[in-house]
Amino acid sequence: MNALLELDKKILLLLNGLHSPLMDEIMWFFSRIPVWIPLYVLLIIFIILKFGKKSWLIILVTALLIACSDQTSVHLFKNLFHRLRPSHEPSLEGLLHFVRNYHGGLYGFISSHASNTFALATFLSLLFRKKWFSWAIFLWAGIVSYSRIYLGVHYPGDVLCGALWGILLAFAFFAFSRKLLSILNQQNTAKDAGH
Numbered sequence: 765m766n767a768l769l770e771l772d773k774k775i776l777l778l779l780n781g782l783h784s785p786l787m788d789e790i791m792w793f794f795s796r797i798p799v800w801i802p803l804y805v806l807l808i809i810f811i812i813l814k815f816g817k818k819s820w821l822i823i824l825v826t827a828l829l830i831a832c833s834d835q836t837s838v839h840l841f842k843n844l845f846h847r848l849r850p851s852h853e854p855s856l857e858g859l860l861h862f863v864r865n866y867h868g869g870l871y872g873f874i875s876s877h878a879s880n881t882f883a884l885a886t887f888l889s890l891l892f893r894k895k896w897f898s899w900a901i902f903l904w905a906g907i908v909s910y911s912r913i914y915l916g917v918h919y920p921g922d923v924l925c926g927a928l929w930g931i932l933l934a935f936a937f938f939a940f941s942r943k944l945l946s947i948l949n950q951q952n953t954a955k956d957a958g959h
Contacts, residue, residue, distance in 0.1 A: 834879070
């Protein structure tokens with residue numbers, strides 16, 4: 765375990781050390797949650813176009829997935845493991861590059877950004893099943909997750925475990941959404957048969 769933690773630190777220092785003024789701005793941009801709002805609006809439009817009258821159910825399940833991912837990443841992991849973010853780790857003081865003096869909260873395992881973005885990317889990829897869409901949304905999730913390492917507020921292990929947790933939740937919620945859609949279809953079929 766100690767060897768893994770040391771490797772985590774070394775990879776962090778390597779990736780965080782690859783900085784430039786332009787990259788600072790790009791990574792800061794991708795890490796800011798309000799920037800994601802136009803993407804969310806676009807995704808809602810895609811869902812409505814694909815699912816029509818049933819889109820409300822998909823949007824509801826997607827919102828529940830993100831809420832679950834976000835809350836469990838904090839209460840099930842951060843508040844349980846109490847692993848300091850690299851930005852708060854005394855042994856790394858003076859070794860990390862920070863953008864706009866941003867240090868994040870105290871604990872960092874797992875990364876909520878990674879968990880949330882990979883949960884959304886996986887869930888929507890399973891729904892849409894379009895190669896171009898999957899490439900685009902996983903690229904977005906990857907850049908957002910990498911930005912957390914670049915900014916010095918997460919170890920690579922925080923991000924990797926966050927992404928895995930998000931993917932796991934997405935598969936569970938996808939199975940749940942399919943079950944709900946199946947029930948909805950059966951009810952609609954029964955109503956149509958009754959007319």
